[in-house]
Amino acid sequence: MFLVGLTGGIASGKSSVLQVLQQLGCAVVDVDVIARHVVQPGYPAHRRIVEAFGTEVLLENGDINRKVLGDLIFNNPDRRHLLNTITHPEIRKEMMKETFKYFLQGYRYVVLDIPLLFETKKLLKYMKHTVVVYCDRDTQLARLMQRNSLNREDAEARIKAQLPLKEKAHMARHVLDNSGEWSSTKRQVILLHAELERSMEYLPLRLGVLTGLAGIAGLLYLLIHYLLPSP
Numbered sequence: 001m002f003l004v005g006l007t008g009g010i011a012s013g014k015s016s017v018l019q020v021l022q023q024l025g026c027a028v029v030d031v032d033v034i035a036r037h038v039v040q041p042g043y044p045a046h047r048r049i050v051e052a053f054g055t056e057v058l059l060e061n062g063d064i065n066r067k068v069l070g071d072l073i074f075n076n077p078d079r080r081h082l083l084n085t086i087t088h089p090e091i092r093k094e095m096m097k098e099t100f101k102y103f104l105q106g107y108r109y110v111v112l113d114i115p116l117l118f119e120t121k122k123l124l125k126y127m128k129h130t131v132v133v134y135c136d137r138d139t140q141l142a143r144l145m146q147r148n149s150l151n152r153e154d155a156e157a158r159i160k161a162q163l164p165l166k167e168k169a170h171m172a173r174h175v176l177d178n179s180g181e182w183s184s185t186k187r188q189v190i191l192l193h194a195e196l197e198r199s200m201e202y203l204p205l206r207l208g209v210l211t212g213l214a215g216i217a218g219l220l221y222l223l224i225h226y227l228l229p230s231p
């Protein structure tokens, strides 16, 4: 198995691309979904967020109010860092669990949706392939304004807070251009999936694990047959 890191910019189309990959039967780890999961009431990150930011970040039902928390950390690097130190280790643990589950199920590759793949660079070394979902800036702005009901100024501020998409596209091994019609993007996703499925890069890890298991089985056999006293 090998890992494919998928990233992009705000409203560039990552979730839409992930949906297609899921429909194609790919193993997908959606960091957004995990990030929402690990801050649910009862989880350690939920308690630590309330300790750090106060009960004003809670909705009436005890869930984290993502809008309030988002506003609190927006333009405040210290608070953002604090939130990241609480949530990131929990998110990484869940990502590893899900990836391992897919490995056991025999998938050739797993796509991990990591919004800050190129910014934090922490997970980059584990990715055999990197994919950027790109769209031109005007399209990104228009889609963001429409999806989040934002005015131009707020939407521009959110885009500016991220590494420019063009730079990310230069760093990636594959670029899916989502500036145009959705059907064109979908075609690109299907072609990428076919390329990754054809790749033999899943073999080394699989063979390594099989060899390891065969070694353990051999040792057990020797133990049972030669070292244990016969009845």
Ligand SMILES: Nc1ncnc2c1ncn2[C@@H]1O[C@H](COP(=O)(O)OP(=O)(O)OP(=O)(O)O)[C@@H](O)[C@H]1O
Residues within 6 Å of the ligand: 008, 009, 010, 011, 012, 013, 014, 015, 016, 017, 115, 143, 144, 147, 178, 179, 180, 181, 182, 183, 185
């Ligand atoms: N090719 C396309 N044509 C028209 N609309 C699109 C296209 N691709 C995506 N969209 C729309 O643009 C918006 C952003 O897409 P999406 O939610 O997939 O982006 P995202 O990268 O996951 O965003 P975020 O990271 O901010 O959650 C959505 O409303 C989606 O329906």
